[in-house]
Amino acid sequence: MQGDNIVVEAHHLSAAEVITSFLLKTIESSANRFTISVAGESGSGKSETATAIASALEKYGIPSIIFQQDDYFIYPPKSNDAARRKDKEWVGPQEVKIELLDSHMKAFREGKSNSKKPLIDYSSDTITEEIFDFNNAQVAIAE
Numbered sequence: 001m002q003g004d005n006i007v008v009e010a011h012h013l014s015a016a017e018v019i020t021s022f023l024l025k026t027i028e029s030s031a032n033r034f035t036i037s038v039a040g041e042s043g044s045g046k047s048e049t050a051t052a053i054a055s056a057l058e059k060y061g062i063p064s065i066i067f068q069q070d071d072y073f074i075y076p077p078k079s080n081d082a083a084r085r086k087d088k089e090w091v092g093p094q095e096v097k098i099e100l101l102d103s104h105m106k107a108f109r110e111g112k113s114n115s116k117k118p119l120i121d122y123s124s125d126t127i128t129e130e131i132f133d134f135n136n137a138q139v140a141i142a143e
Contacts, residue, residue, distance in 0.1 A: 006047045008055070016052035020060070027062060027139060035105050038143040041091070042070075046143035053141055064139035065132070067104060071118050072097045078125040101142060104132070108140040 019036075027034045036053065038046045047068060054064045073080050073096055083090045097118070104115045112134060119130040134140070 006051050008048050008052050012045065012048040012052040013056075015049055016056040019053055020056040024060060027057075028060075033109050033111065033134075033137070034139045035109055036139060036141045038141060050141045050143035054139075057139055062139055063137050064141055065108075065134065065137040067101060067117075067132075067140060067142040069096060069101070069143050071120050072101045073120065076120055076125040076127050077122050105140060105142055108134050108137070 023034075023036070038050045038053070040046045047066075047070075050066045050068075054066055057064050070077075075083055075095070080095060083095070100118075104117055107115045114131050114133045114135070116129050117132045119128050120126070121128065
């Protein structure tokens with residue numbers, strides 16, 4: 001999401017090192033692209049953890065891309081916040097286009113070169129689209 005302020009702290013880096021060391025041999029021995037999912041509600045640290053994992057992988061020469069969950073919300077941030085306040089049942093997987101995110105992860109695993117994905121701009125509270133280039137990535141991280 002454009003305008004998101006991602007602050008990676010020591011505990012994110014520490015978690016990323018553990019995750020990366022656990023997956024490194026599997027990723028390096030795979031002839032195919034590899035995917036990782038980082039799950040949690042808004043504000044739980046998914047973006048920071050995904051960014052830390054990408055950074056840790058880069059140290060081993062493994063390029064990655066990050067699919068930000070925020071880009072897959074049905075409504076832009078301010079509208080989504082209003083929907084959450086109006087109906088607490090709105091909070092959760094139903095507020096995200098999970099099927100679309102899954103299809104983009106599948107396209108990555110299948111070796112596609114890119115996909116057209118939503119792009120949320122936080123400051124303008126809008127959703128546009130962008131072409132997301134997969135060509136240089138060995139790992140995709142969905143958060």
